[in-house]
Amino acid sequence: MECIGDDVLKRTHTCGQLRETDIDTEVRLCGWVRSYRDHGGVVFIDLRDREGLTQVVFDLPAESDDAAAEMYKLARALRNEWVIAAGGRVRPRGTERENPKLPTGQIEVICSDLTVLNRSDSVPFEPDEYAQTSEETRLRYRYIDLRRPEMTRALRVRHAICQGMRRVLDEGGFIEVETPFLTKST
Structure with missing residues (x-):
């Protein structure tokens, strides 16, 4: 298990609980990486648990310390279906980036600590409702x-x-x- 930041792994919320009323709250989420997007300097993941989905953001500021750089490097190594614990502050997504299809679509978590709980090989199918699998x-x-x-x-x-x-x-x-x-x- 790779741990960057706090070693306290107990979640404070599920991935489907967070709303606009939670903005500026420190949270810890645990779940599966559903999708991963690296936009060069910013990594976005959709973190999923049994209750829903929340977007987690890993940003590497220009003035970052070694711990932040290590966490960003670990975030870039994340892959689908890895199990992680991510702690950070809830912030608004901004109107141009909101996702009205998700109950958590108005917020995102800017990550300040990351723990990889388990790595996963590629799965034979994605466990979502749109997967066409025999x-x-x-x-x-x-x-x-x-x-x-x-x-x-x-x-x-x-x-x-x-x-x-x-x-x-x-x-x-x-x-x-x-x-x-x-x-x-x-």
Whole structure:
């Protein structure tokens, strides 16, 4: 694990939580690098977690210290699907750069510390809702498929239904028993 900056890795927000009301707030986000754009002197990444997407900016000012230069160098090495923790200050994107398609499209995080939590090889398909992938490939790489928004929504619905059923049964005085002797193992 490469660490530049703070070694505190606990996130303060999810990638889908930040809004204009969070401008000038110090935050720490953790997630997957969804996309990477290097504009020579400025690196933009879209950081994704289960809750959404936030743009993170790595800027190398002309008057930067060694730590900032190291972080910028590490940011330029980032690739899709790497897992990172990024800390920084929330700032407005500016009206010409806003993305109305995203709930977080009015803000971005200017990164002040970066930790690479895990590197990733190229994945066989991108876990987004627009990926056209065969069912065979999706089943073979189920751990990636489960990150697609459609699958995540289905898992959340199933979770809510199961939680509701458990709550009703618990309030009725029932207990939940899980034992292989009472159920068929498959």
